[in-house]
Amino acid sequence: GAGVSQSPSNKVTEKGKDVELRCDPISGHTALYWYRQSLGQGLEFLIYFQGNSAPDKSGLPSDRFSAERTGGSVSTLTIQRTQQEDSAVYLCASIEHRGQETQYFGPGTRLLVL
Amino acid sequence: KQEVTQIPAALSVPEGENLVLNCSFTDSAIYNLQWFRQDPGKGLTSLLLIQSSQREQTSGRLNASLDKSSGRSTLYIAASQPGDSATYLCAVSPGNTPLVFGKGTRLSVIA
Numbered sequence: 001g002a003g004v005s006q007s008p009s010n011k012v013t014e015k016g017k018d019v020e021l022r023c024d025p026i027s028g029h030t031a032l033y034w035y036r037q038s039l040g041q042g043l044e045f046l047i048y049f050q051g052n053s054a055p056d057k058s059g060l061p062s063d064r065f066s067a068e069r070t071g072g073s074v075s076t077l078t079i080q081r082t083q084q085e086d087s088a089v090y091l092c093a094s095i096e097h098r099g100q101e102t103q104y105f106g107p108g109t110r111l112l113v114l
Numbered sequence: 115k116q117e118v119t120q121i122p123a124a125l126s127v128p129e130g131e132n133l134v135l136n137c138s139f140t141d142s143a144i145y146n147l148q149w150f151r152q153d154p155g156k157g158l159t160s161l162l163l164i165q166s167s168q169r170e171q172t173s174g175r176l177n178a179s180l181d182k183s184s185g186r187s188t189l190y191i192a193a194s195q196p197g198d199s200a201t202y203l204c205a206v207s208p209g210n211t212p213l214v215f216g217k218g219t220r221l222s223v224i225a
Contacts, residue, residue: 040217042216
């Protein structure tokens with residue numbers, strides 16, 4: 001594809017519901033990052049996938065957050081029992097390979113938890 | 115823990131002015147530094163990437179400098195245009211780990 005795509009672009013949900021956010025990286029890119037951008041805050045790292053290695057989950061804020069990457073391509077970020085503080089823009093980025101540090105970002109998913 | 119600070123948080127200038135955005139980081143052991151642009155409702159676009167061994171990078175009207183020892187970088191925009199209005203983010207890479215971002219500088223260029 002032409003770039004990193006994310007869906008949905010916007011999501012409004014009620015507190016306590018589960019949500020799934022999807023990221024389609026650039027074809028052939030082996031590394032994928034999820035970040036969160038809250039109002040007035042910088043981008044916060046969530047999780048990192050590199051090839052077939054175990055993901056780096058050190059940035060996940062709680063056990064309500066999880067992510068998977070199937071077939072080394074598409075990734076899904078799941079937030080269970082959403083809270084109002086989860087409202088943010090969730091951004092995905094991919095890198096061609098380790099050592100190639102230019103990250104290509106998707107447009108993000110704007111999540112609003114009511 | 116690496117921390118990245120961007121000053122100012124917001125900046126408004128008339129069209130045609132040259133301007134400088136500042137970025138500072140607390141740990142000089144970085145692999146590279148990047149400047150990104152973010153338009154409202156959009157993702158991030160990489161503008162310039164400076165490797166730790168480099169002092170500056172240029173692209174068109176943009177010039178980014180890096181002083182690793184003092185933990186500073188500047189993004190210079192020449193002859194600003196209304197289309198330059200966006201949020202500019204600075205991020206450092208500690209190497210094989212996620213980028214650490216500043217909170218950004220929101221730039222408005224007034225026609």
